[in-house]
Amino acid sequence: MNMILIALVTLFCGGVLALVFNRSSRWATILGAGSAVVGCLVGLWPAFQGLLGGGVYSFRMPWAVPGGEFYIRLDALSGFFLIPVFGLSALASVFGGNYLLAYRDRKRLGASWFFFNFFVASMALVVVARQAVLFMVAWEIMSLAAFFLVTFEHEKKDVRVAGWIYLIASHLGAAFLLAMFLLLGRASGSLDFDTFPVPGSIAGAVIFLLALIGFGTKAGLVPLHVWLPEAHPAAPSHVSALMSGVMIKLGLYGLLRVLIFLGPPAAWWGPMLVVIGFSGAVLGISFALCQRDLKRALAYSSIENMGLIVLALGLGIWGLTGHHPIVAALGFSGAFLHIWNHSLMKSLMFLGAGSVMHGAGGRDMERLGGLMKRMPHTGGAIVLGAVAISALPPLNGFVSEWLIYMALLYGGLEFSGGGSVVMLLGVGVLALVGAMALLCFVRWVGIVLLGEPRSEEARHAHESSRWMTLPLAVLAGLCVLTALFPGVLVTSFAGVINEVFGFSLEPLQQAMTDSSALTVLSGVNAVIWALLGLVALFSIRARRRGGVAEDSTWSCGYLAPLSSMQYTGQSFSEMMVSRLFLRSFRPKMRVVATQAVFPVAGKMTTSYPDTVSRVVYQPMFTWLAGHFARMRWLQQGKIQFYMLYFVVVLLFAFAWQVVRHWLHYE
16 A cells, blocks of 8 residues: 555656646656656556455545545455556556647646646545545546646637536536435445445435436446547547546446445346446447547547446346346456456557547548558557457457357346346347447548548658557557456456455356356457468568569549548448438538539538537526526625625524524424
8 A cells, every 4th residue: 555655646746846847848748757657657566466356455644624534445446447547547648748749839738747647646546545525535636637638728719618518517427426425424424435334225226326427427428428529539649548548437436336335236226227338339339430530439439338338237237136147247247347448449549549640630530541651550559449449359349348248148048028138139239339339440440541641731641759659559469468368357357346246256257167268269369360460471471572563542443533532431431320310410511512603612511419418418508507697696796795695694504503403402
């Protein structure tokens, strides 16, 4: 635990030093990024110890805050989430050190590194906090630091709007968490996590729903997801990688931590999470298909993957309450494995998008193209990440989604009545989501990396530096290793699953031992990698011998094909999105056509606004804004009126206490 404290102090002090040296972008970057790497490496060792059951460490210290105490504790669940917090933050800081230097002539970077280090430290503190006041303080620091990181380019209007949407959503979620902790603390008389009693069925249901809304907002669960596709594209790419790869997972951490307080789950929790998970998966990947902004498409893909994780958790709880241990074990294993897999895959894709922006000067798909030749290292990493996140063998996304498929299939066989029908239908829905994810990332890779450049910036794109491509290579290698050794990871999650749900993975381990399923799966992945290696080796030898002829792509008979003749991103996915989901998505089209007899130029643009935001949140906030506008007369702008308001509130509070005492004595 001392090493966790050292890691936190290193991060905080490094952030302060970066702010002190704000005038020098070079020194601010060295101090900020360097302290982030050192602090994260220090914290990784105890995180692995906690995950593998190397002991439960705790630290208490008096804190001069009413109802508060500085109480932190490291257990298996904390270790499971601390590993991606520290591991991915170290890689993101290495990437960001070079990425942000492009802004050094326009901005001072000390403040950005200050908030980055505080962001990482607060995420780690959230995971180890064991007292409600400390948890909420760390949660608020995390939210505020992320807000300032998202608004790094605050001179842009869309960035400011994205930042405010994120901040409002974060504080609405925090309000539900505050109510949840007040209910838990009222029952125990203390705000220590260790003292929270197991509530009754009604109180437990209320606390579960408050936690689901509060933590679900941070996790980007549908319909609480609307901040995510706004904030992720606005933030610098290394921050986007952390927000998608780590921060939204802390919403899942909070929900899992609360499940420990609540004891045995209710029977309806599992089906409810399954419905929420399927809704998020379908909606997220559907919107990802029609985005032309690289990072916005990745943000919607994160909503899809968070839906898959919640789906797997719901399957596990459903199997647990229905006394189907194989279904529970497969669901829980798939959920925890996909948490790590998504952290690796999505961080790789966001950093890859950042490298594309750095080398090609933009993130609009329709202005990119042909980058594989100009940015081969970045392009290769992106292709690997796209295959992984499309859940294709031989990479890690396939393994965790395979476990979810198996949970649904076992559920369809073991459940009876409506539960069996839901499970079997779920297999079809999950297959549809997988097909749409594949189409989404074929589109992403094909439009961005292949073909011909669609703009001068793309035509003159250059490869990023080694400091930016090195984190991509590390993440790509981890995706491969996870696919080759899934059984080792699933076994290491046994302590976490037992801690949260009181459930042993022995049924799954026995089933996997009997069928050698995970061993066969990792073996198949290894064989595919060996074959790919042989193909690459023969290709390299053939090129060196001059045995490969190169020619232009077939151009449909045109003598001088132009880049404008290529498929666009929208036309690539038009059939799936516009025809199958037209009524649900209702794309907005804007056509600019000339009225001349022989028109020279015309223009048509399409956009797909978020359905939930358009139908639910925008009308609701417009209605609220109109009603609150009528109360502007309270803002007189004179100090006397504000002092009068304070006096009135104090009088009401005094009168309330008098009435309470009078009723008590009566």
